Amino acid sequence: MVGFLLDCRQSGSSLNDSHVKAAPSEAPRTLADRLFETLRAEIVEGRIAAGSKISEPELARRFEASRGSLREALMRLEALGLLERRINVGARVVELTERGLLELYDVREALEGMACRLAAGARTAEDLAELRRMLEHHEQQEELRAGRAYFQPEGDFDFHFRIVQASGNDLLIDTLCNRLYYRVRMYRYQLGMASPRAQRAFREHSHIIEAIEAGDGDLAELLMRRHIRASRQNIENKLR
Amino acid sequence: MVGFLLDCRQSGSSLNDSHVKAAPSEAPRTLADRLFETLRAEIVEGRIAAGSKISEPELARRFEASRGSLREALMRLEALGLLERRINVGARVVELTERGLLELYDVREALEGMACRLAAGARTAEDLAELRRMLEHHEQQEELRAGRAYFQPEGDFDFHFRIVQASGNDLLIDTLCNRLYYRVRMYRYQLGMASPRAQRAFREHSHIIEAIEAGDGDLAELLMRRHIRASRQNIENKLR
DNA sequence: CATACCCACATTGTTGACAATTTTGCCTAT
DNA sequence: ATAGGCAAAATTGTCAACAATGTGGGTATG
Numbered sequence: 001m002v003g004f005l006l007d008c009r010q011s012g013s014s015l016n017d018s019h020v021k022a023a024p025s026e027a028p029r030t031l032a033d034r035l036f037e038t039l040r041a042e043i044v045e046g047r048i049a050a051g052s053k054i055s056e057p058e059l060a061r062r063f064e065a066s067r068g069s070l071r072e073a074l075m076r077l078e079a080l081g082l083l084e085r086r087i088n089v090g091a092r093v094v095e096l097t098e099r100g101l102l103e104l105y106d107v108r109e110a111l112e113g114m115a116c117r118l119a120a121g122a123r124t125a126e127d128l129a130e131l132r133r134m135l136e137h138h139e140q141q142e143e144l145r146a147g148r149a150y151f152q153p154e155g156d157f158d159f160h161f162r163i164v165q166a167s168g169n170d171l172l173i174d175t176l177c178n179r180l181y182y183r184v185r186m187y188r189y190q191l192g193m194a195s196p197r198a199q200r201a202f203r204e205h206s207h208i209i210e211a212i213e214a215g216d217g218d219l220a221e222l223l224m225r226r227h228i229r230a231s232r233q234n235i236e237n238k239l240r
Numbered sequence: 241m242v243g244f245l246l247d248c249r250q251s252g253s254s255l256n257d258s259h260v261k262a263a264p265s266e267a268p269r270t271l272a273d274r275l276f277e278t279l280r281a282e283i284v285e286g287r288i289a290a291g292s293k294i295s296e297p298e299l300a301r302r303f304e305a306s307r308g309s310l311r312e313a314l315m316r317l318e319a320l321g322l323l324e325r326r327i328n329v330g331a332r333v334v335e336l337t338e339r340g341l342l343e344l345y346d347v348r349e350a351l352e353g354m355a356c357r358l359a360a361g362a363r364t365a366e367d368l369a370e371l372r373r374m375l376e377h378h379e380q381q382e383e384l385r386a387g388r389a390y391f392q393p394e395g396d397f398d399f400h401f402r403i404v405q406a407s408g409n410d411l412l413i414d415t416l417c418n419r420l421y422y423r424v425r426m427y428r429y430q431l432g433m434a435s436p437r438a439q440r441a442f443r444e445h446s447h448i449i450e451a452i453e454a455g456d457g458d459l460a461e462l463l464m465r466r467h468i469r470a471s472r473q474n475i476e477n478k479l480r
Numbered sequence: 481c482a483t484a485c486c487c488a489c490a491t492t493g494t495t496g497a498c499a500a501t502t503t504t505g506c507c508t509a510t
Numbered sequence: 511a512t513a514g515g516c517a518a519a520a521t522t523g524t525c526a527a528c529a530a531t532g533t534g535g536g537t538a539t540g
Contacts, residue, residue: 029327030327030328030492030493030494031493031494032493032494033327055521056521056522057520057521057522065494065495066494066495066496067495067496067522068308068493068494068495068496069493069494069495071312071522071523072311072315072493075312075315075316075319076315076319079315079316079319081411081414087269087270087273087501087522087523088270088500088501088502088521088522088523089501089502089503089521089522090502090521090522100410100411103409103410103411103412104411106354106358106409106412107351107354107409107411107412107415109354110350110351110353110354110412111347111350111351113350114346114347114349114350118346169343169346169347170340170343171321171340171343171344171346171347171420172343172346172347172350174321175347175415270522270523270524271523271524272523272524295491296491296492297490297491297492305524305525306524306525306526307492307525307526308523308524308525308526309523309524309525311492311493312523327492327493327531328491328492328493328530328531328532329491329492329531329532329533330491330492330532
């Protein structure tokens with residue numbers, strides 16, 4: 001447990017190192033930053049249980065940090081929506097509820113639909129090449145796993161992540177990639193939603209990228225919204 | 241300047257006291273809370289200039305608070321998107337750019353459109369009555385000011401605020417009301433965008449509410465998106 | 481004269497201690 | 511036996527001092 005800080009080498013604000021083109025200069029990071037990222041991962045992956053209470057003195061001892069630095073990390077987790085703090089009472093990890101999950105889908109439908117529309121309007125050669133390469137990569141993985149009943153969640157995540165990046169709208173990118181997607185991953189990890197929509201999802205991804213390539217914003221948005229709504233419907237059925 | 245703390249009586253998370261039905265129990269608030277709300281108002285209204293650097297020692301002296309409490313307020317402002325902090329360098333108020341304003345419109349179009357759709361599906365009698373009352377109130381004000389070239393921005397704000405509340409989606413409500421709307425108000429205050437679309441905006445508001453009353457989510461979303469897009473177009477034309 | 485280096489200053493990050501509030505457990509009275 | 515209240519313990523909010531980092535100016539050198 002001691003020396004855990006040396007292991008935290010994720011890039012600051014991006015969701016997944018595999019998405020970063022290249023790390024040119026290791027940006028200096030603060031202790032509160034590392035605490036934040038470590039705790040974020042533990043909450044997302046369920047090592048710190050949803051709904052559990054956070055004890056500042058306990059965590060400070062565990063990480064051998066002062067309470068001040070830890071509090072900064074907690075406040076940033078609150079801003080992410082992973083913690084809820086009440087004055088003079090303390091912080092709790094958010095609960096995972098069916099309602100919360102469905103709310104997340106509705107917000108994603110709206111925002112990622114818009115991201116598709118914008119990506120279709122502002123697409124660059126690099127973005128398109130990147131999307132194509134990613135899709136082929138997923139197709140290969142898909143063939144390898146043909147017949148299996150689950151769909152690699154990371155592939156789906158890559159797809160949505162890249163589309164949003166291609167929108168070119170920094171506010172939209174920040175809202176989705178630095179805020180909502182951590183909650184999405186938290187639900188995926190802990191409710192373990194392996195989607196049996198593998199081939200279908202892949203075809204949908206493919207059609208969305210085609211619409212973006214064609215510069216058809218209306219169609220791109222429509223297809224993405226249907227894609228997300230189908231996912232939501234799938235989950236909704238499973239929960240009943 | 242001394243004793244300013246006693247004057248901060250806004251309710252914690254809501255945007256505007258007039259939106260709160262009744263304040264049943266004055267929730268206890270912390271010093272960092274009051275600093276946060278005070279600074280938030282000063283940034284939104286431009287008393288602290290956009291793009292200016294924030295000096296922790298200076299502000300701490302000015303408010304007669306410790307740097308620790310002030311830093312907590314600054315971090316919350318960063319989470320709101322009103323400040324940008326760089327490690328070991330400090331915080332700056334965000335710049336107001338044309339691009340940022342247009343990005344805000346696109347995100348609002350997506351989210352408020354969804355809010356309308358949801359409001360049409362989950363509408364309650366209270367929500368509808370509230371919306372109707374607000375609309376009549378605005379109509380009266382509108383007649384009083386007939387002929388004037390500007391539209392009271394607060395009326396427009398009330399409208400969007402109430403619609404979002406009626407959506408019933410807590411994540412959507414939080415994202416818009418506790419995050420994006422402060423940036424919207426910042427642009428309105430400082431770029432002073434008095435819209436000459438008074439009567440037109442009022443009619444659009446009216447039609448949106450009718451669609452929600454009818455439970456027509458598709459139409460409600462469509463109308464809201466056109467409403468916001470028209471606003472965006474109006475601004476875009478004015479900027480050129 | 482321009483550039484590069486170095487040092488003093490100011491600002492930010494971090495820590496441990498103090499104050500205020502909440503929670504908990506025990507004791508008492510009905 | 512249970513409800514109420516009081517006191518002790520634990521937790522959170524706040525503060526001031528210390529350490530680490532970035533900034534700017536001055537000087538020496540090409």
